[in-house]
Amino acid sequence: MRQALRPLLVLMLVLLAGQGRAEEALRVEEVAPGVYVHAGAVALMSRANRGDIANIGFVVGGRSVAVIDTGGSVAVARGLLAAIRKVTDKPVSHVINTHMHPDHVFGNAAFAGLNAVFAGHRNLPRALEARGEHYLRANRALIGDSLVGEVKIIAPTLLVDEEATIDLGGRPLRLRAWPAAHTDNDLTVLDEETGTLFAGDLLFMDHVPVVDGSIKRWLEVLDALSRIPALRVVPGHGPTSAPWPEALLPERRYLERLAADIRAAIAEGRQLSEAAQTAGQSESASWRLFEEFNARNATAAFSELEWE
Numbered sequence: 029m030r031q032a033l034r035p036l037l038v039l040m041l042v043l044l045a046g047q048g049r050a051e052e053a054l055r056v057e058e059v060a061p062g063v064y065v066h067a068g069a070v071a072l073m074s075r076a077n078r079g080d081i082a083n084i085g086f087v088v089g090g091r092s093v094a095v096i097d098t099g100g101s102v103a104v105a106r107g108l109l110a111a112i113r114k115v116t117d118k119p120v121s122h123v124i125n126t127h128m129h130p131d132h133v134f135g136n137a138a139f140a141g142l143n144a145v146f147a148g149h150r151n152l153p154r155a156l157e158a159r160g161e162h163y164l165r166a167n168r169a170l171i172g173d174s175l176v177g178e179v180k181i182i183a184p185t186l187l188v189d190e191e192a193t194i195d196l197g198g199r200p201l202r203l204r205a206w207p208a209a210h211t212d213n214d215l216t217v218l219d220e221e222t223g224t225l226f227a228g229d230l231l232f233m234d235h236v237p238v239v240d241g242s243i244k245r246w247l248e249v250l251d252a253l254s255r256i257p258a259l260r261v262v263p264g265h266g267p268t269s270a271p272w273p274e275a276l277l278p279e280r281r282y283l284e285r286l287a288a289d290i291r292a293a294i295a296e297g298r299q300l301s302e303a304a305q306t307a308g309q310s311e312s313a314s315w316r317l318f319e320e321f322n323a324r325n326a327t328a329a330f331s332e333l334e335w336e
């Protein structure tokens with residue numbers, strides 16, 4: 029009798045955990061022992077991809093699991109949770125957000141109620157406070173009302189000022205908060221046991237980098253990042269992992285090109301509108317979504333660099 033009821037009980041728990049929806053597990057790759065990554069599509073948020081456009085993952089320690097970014101919708105995050113449950117039944121003790129962008133934080137609500145601690149850069153609560161409502165509004169048009177309707181903007185309570193360590197049970201994760209680069213709230217996570225660095229959007233691969241912080245500081249941050257003794261990196265967008273630090277080179281080349289072109293345009297007295305059309309164009313064939321983001325990056329870089 030007891031045996032017969034067990035599958036039913038498990039099903040009920042799954043349904044409860046998913047607030048009535050059992051989600052199919054996301055496909056994850058074990059990029060190093062105990063380190064799992066799901067590769068999001070290199071695309072804009074859309075109804076078709078449900079906001080599943082960022083790389084998200086988890087690390088399994090001796091006692092518990094840490095989730096690193098939750099994806100662009102609660103549905104995607106439920107899929108991540110289902111993937112975790114296929115690997116381990118250890119509790120999720122930490123949810124780490126690498127920065128404020130919707131494709132990395134919109135899934136947070138799937139992990140609320142699990143007693144997990146949310147962790148992020150010291151600037152992340154302020155950034156979510158300032159941008160959260162706008163992100164919800166803007167994404168209704170992209171992924172639809174029903175997916176956005178489930179999203180709750182959940183700010184971290186474990187705030188990282190410079191560095192912090194969380195322990196998953198004999199498995200420390202080193203969290204590091206960076207100066208304004210991709211955004212003003214970028215955080216990286218290093219799993220020392222395997223030398224795996226979760227770079228968040230401080231590293232874009234395939235997907236053209238997006239400047240929402242400071243192009244100047246970002247180039248400086250790349251120098252400091254490259255000295256981190258890791259073996260592999262999980263970029264915020266692109267493949268599930270890549271060799272470290274070589275993986276940084278294309279992004280560095282793009283940001284240096286863009287900054288040099290913008291500085292030249294400013295020196296020649298060109299207008300922002302003209303510079304936005306021409307700067308960085310030599311990189312166009314090297315990146316996906318270049319048309320969607322390059323002019324915006326050039327505009328941001330112009331506003332920043334015209335005052336140096």
Ligand SMILES: [Zn+2]
Pocket residue numbers: 127129210229
């Ligand atoms: Zn981002």
